[in-house]
Amino acid sequence: MLHSDPNTDSHRKIWTAEGARAVFDLPLMDLLFQAQTVHRQHFDPNRVQLSRLLSIKTGGCPEDCSYCSQSARHASGLSASKLMEVERVLAEARRARDAGATRYCMGAAWRSPKARDMPQIIAMVEGVKALGMETCMTLGMLDADQSRQLADAGLDYYNHNIDTSEAHYGNVITTRSFADRLDTLDTVRQAGIKVCSGGILGLGEGPQDRVDMLVTLANLPVAPESVPINMLIPVEGTPLADAAPVDPIDFVRMIATARIMMPRSHVRLSAGRTAMSDEMQAMCFFAGANSIFVGDTLLTKDNPEEESDMRLFAKLGLQPMQAHEHHPDAARRAELLAADPAIPILR
Ligand code: SF4
Numbered sequence: 001m002l003h004s005d006p007n008t009d010s011h012r013k014i015w016t017a018e019g020a021r022a023v024f025d026l027p028l029m030d031l032l033f034q035a036q037t038v039h040r041q042h043f044d045p046n047r048v049q050l051s052r053l054l055s056i057k058t059g060g061c062p063e064d065c066s067y068c069s070q071s072a073r074h075a076s077g078l079s080a081s082k083l084m085e086v087e088r089v090l091a092e093a094r095r096a097r098d099a100g101a102t103r104y105c106m107g108a109a110w111r112s113p114k115a116r117d118m119p120q121i122i123a124m125v126e127g128v129k130a131l132g133m134e135t136c137m138t139l140g141m142l143d144a145d146q147s148r149q150l151a152d153a154g155l156d157y158y159n160h161n162i163d164t165s166e167a168h169y170g171n172v173i174t175t176r177s178f179a180d181r182l183d184t185l186d187t188v189r190q191a192g193i194k195v196c197s198g199g200i201l202g203l204g205e206g207p208q209d210r211v212d213m214l215v216t217l218a219n220l221p222v223a224p225e226s227v228p229i230n231m232l233i234p235v236e237g238t239p240l241a242d243a244a245p246v247d248p249i250d251f252v253r254m255i256a257t258a259r260i261m262m263p264r265s266h267v268r269l270s271a272g273r274t275a276m277s278d279e280m281q282a283m284c285f286f287a288g289a290n291s292i293f294v295g296d297t298l299l300t301k302d303n304p305e306e307e308s309d310m311r312l313f314a315k316l317g318l319q320p321m322q323a324h325e326h327h328p329d330a331a332r333r334a335e336l337l338a339a340d341p342a343i344p345i346l347r
Contacts, residue, residue, distance in 0.1 A: 202232030231272025259288025
């Protein structure tokens, strides 16, 4: 099912489509048990990283992603805005930090940034870094020079989702290719920026497309540090306005499979949480999700209010992760081992 990759360290595995599908199709209880076991080997299972997302330039995008309200090609009724002023972004970031967010993600609805936008973008990265937060940006396709400029400014993460499988990609987006997506991921990685890349469920894909998307991500030369898994929020006026809803158990399966295939990555429960019950979110956390977006809007979509997130965390005994806390610290590892020496904690 798995083969070791001789080019990387001994933890690294190359996944086949069949091997990944076999995991995805496990009886649910076996899948969840395996995912939770893997999760505990690499992370504190009771800590969840909180990211905050701000749209720094909304709407008017020339791309035709069929799920997106920001495409200028769809009649979603969203009006385009200009790139936000740096001071406003920093004021929002400060508020997010004070409310507990440790990572600040800034998204612009572009095919790719223009040279004239770079100084403003760089000032945003530097300013948010100075607040002690991790920085993430999603700006569309980047070339090597833009990636280097962002790396020099101190950008921690670049988000660039592959969305779905290579086979299904052309049914969802026609203005760029799956290969374009992988090129930007490679360029960003080469510049030394950490990668955030995942996809969306509910785009009319089948189960094999879902698995194939995870295989692409897990088999990248270095797996993404963050893997957002989104559930489509259908938007009026977009081609996917009437898309069939995603089955909640299928969504949980996807989270668990992502956790098993990318054991060291943060798996993020992203868009679509407003449509998820507390029970479904709890299952996702058990399946290995350990990151969420907080705040009441996600670019242009609703997101659960922070208060309801904190109520859910209290009910589940979850704690927010600190900035730059990626693995259990020494004290916490000792605590977990003392509680159950059989738990194989990452050392
Ligand atoms: S998903 Fe991004 S690239 Fe695609 S239309 Fe929306 S803003 Fe543009």
